[in-house]
Amino acid sequence: MGGTTAYNGKEKGGSGHNREARSNQYLRCLYTNARSMGNKQEELELLTNKYNYDIIGITETWWDGTHDWNVGMEGYGLLRKDRQGKKGGGVALYIKNVHTWTEVEMNVGDSCVESLWVKLKGVKNEGDIMLGVYYRPPSQVEEVDEAFFKQLTKLSKAQDLVVMGDFNYPDICWETNTARHRLSNKFLDCIGDNFLFQKVEKATRGEAVLDLVLTNREELVENLKVEDSIGDSDHEIIEFMILRKGRRETSTIEVMDFRKADFDKLRELVGKVPWEARLKGKTTEESWKYFKGTLLRAQKQTIPLCRKDRKYGKRPAWLNxxxxxxxxxxxxxxxxxxxxxxxxxxxxxxxxxxxxxxxxxxxxxxxxxxxGIKGNKKTFYKYIKSKRKTKDRVGPLLSEEGEAVTGNLEMAEMLNDFFVSVFTEKSGGVPNVVNTSRERVSLEDRIHKEQVKNHLGKLDVSKSPGPDEMHPRILKELIE
Incomplete structure (x- = not known):
């Protein structure tokens, strides 16, 4: 039941665009037993940034509630199951944000089995992909083994299934599919009865093959490599490809790309406008509209737009x-x-x-x-937020027909219908308007240039534009 074959896709070199185009054809995965993620999170971020994984499975995270501040990775959703009541153990799955997925909760042994299951949305006409991560402690009792076997039996009926984890059966010989111990043989019977294939051939800890990748379609998992480790873990990293496409969510929001902005040209375009002549005789409202329109046209000519992308986590600021x-x-x-x-x-x-x-x-x-928090609070709090436990995802929601709804638009419409249904309709006419006294506000006859420059100089360029679409970065660039 073993065996790997080389994958033909070329990974080295090429632009980021080509790299992404190739990765759209498969799911790039990493799995490892970390033996405590506490001092290995940064190295995992480096590997993720370098190799752009879609799925990351981890066993023995050793996380608990005190780690919530440092488990998030930008660009990824996180699903985790910490061991309760004692130290060690724990499993986690990081899934790139461009993918649509839902957690699959198991009624069988859910509390005692250290496993996580997700259904990753596949592209049209190809079905979904069932993914799992599992940790079996060496001293696990037979009752918990049986509970996991029931989970595996149930989910092996999925069209495409991939399970990764530390199974801790060191006595199994995968060349002959034989084992010395009774519990190991029961595991072999389970994967045989469910027609599962085991893809790892090399030892993953010392001389033993403890960490496995199981699938119900042998050709689904390819290009599997066992090499290196994260930090000082005594388990090795397993990298592999799932030869399936996941349904990808793409952003339609466009933002200004200041890295490619031509601010000199912007100042030139705005500077050559004969403002006094153009604004002469116009009302305040007319002057504002002319000013805004002129500035936005110049902005459009000198600052390109780029799609607000969620495909990659940003390169860590401390990476050199x-x-x-x-x-x-x-x-x-x-x-x-x-x-x-x-x-x-x-x-x-x-x-x-x-x-x-x-x-x-x-x-x-x-x-x-x-x-530097006084000068740029936004960057500080953005960093803190990115390191904290990832926020809860919305959905899936259950429709009136009893079907699970996962699409963002469909879930938004369901929530909107629900909120509308609980609005309280009040009858009655328009309430009487109470006369209020108005104080006369004195305005300066003239606004001086230095006052305007002073206010523009205090703008926070890290803020987003308001409804007038004028970004503070642009206004600050036009001070002189």
Whole structure:
């Protein structure tokens, strides 16, 4: 039931656009047993930023409520199940925000089995993809094993199923599909009865194949690689492709791309307008409309728009070339260790050095954000928000017909219909208007240029434009 074949897609080089076009044809996945994510979150962010994973499965997160402030990753939704009542364990799934997914709750052994299941929306005419992550502690009792087998049996009927996790059956020989112990043989019977294929061939911890990837279609999972580890975990990373497309949500919102703005041209266009002649004889309202229209036309000519995209998490602010170089050295050290060219202590030393520099760079960035909070609160709080536990997702909602609704538009319409239905209609005419006294406000006869420049200079360029569509960054660029 093993075996992997090479995937023909080329990954090296190419532009970001081409990289995204290729990744639309499959789902790029990473799985690992972290043995505590507490000191490995930053390295996971680096790998995610570099390789653009769609799905990330993790076992032994060792998370609890105290970790809520540092588990989020920008560009990804997070589903997690922490172990209750004692330390260790825990499973998590990160799913890129462009995908539509819903959690599948299991009635069988849901509280005792450390597993998570999601249904990822597939493209039209191809059906959905069932994804799971599972952790089986070495001392797990047979009753919990049986509960997981029931979950697996139920979900293996899905059109496409992929399960990743640490199953902890070190005695199984996957070349012959045999095992020495009774519980291991029961597991082999379960995957055989459900016609599942096991795709991992190389050892994932020491000499044992503990971490597995199961699927109900052998050709669904390809290009599987076992290499390196996150931080000092004694389990290795598994990377693989699911040869299916997920339904992708694309944003239609466009924003100004200030990186490509031509502010010199903007100032030139606005500066050559004969304002006094154009505004002469106009009312206040007419003058405002002319000013706004002229400025927005100049803005359109000099500042291109770009789609507000959710495809990628942004590159971490603390990431630099030195860290990328150390990450590369760590990966090369792993390969040399596996080939016997380095000792395990030398590989661990490379791991420690890489982790130390990541922590130092992150700490320096956080100090910079904290000391600069007075000048730019938005950046500080945006960073804090991105690191906190991800917000709860809306839906799925249950329609009157009993069907699950997952589409954003359909859910919005359902919620709107519900709110309309509970509005209280009040009868009666228009209430009497009470006369109020009005104070006369004195206005300055003239507004001086220096006053305007002073106010424009205080604008916060990190804020969004209001209903007048004038961005504070543009107004500030036009001070002189």
């Amino acid at each position: 070339k030195e860290i990328l170089h150390d990450l590369k050295i760590k990966k090369e050290s792993y390969k040399k260790w596996k080939l016997g060219q380095l000792t395990k202590d030398e590989y661990r030393q490379a791991t420690r050095e890489c982790r130390g520099k990541i922590r130092k760079a992150k700490a320096q960035n956080e100090i910079k954000l904290a000391t």
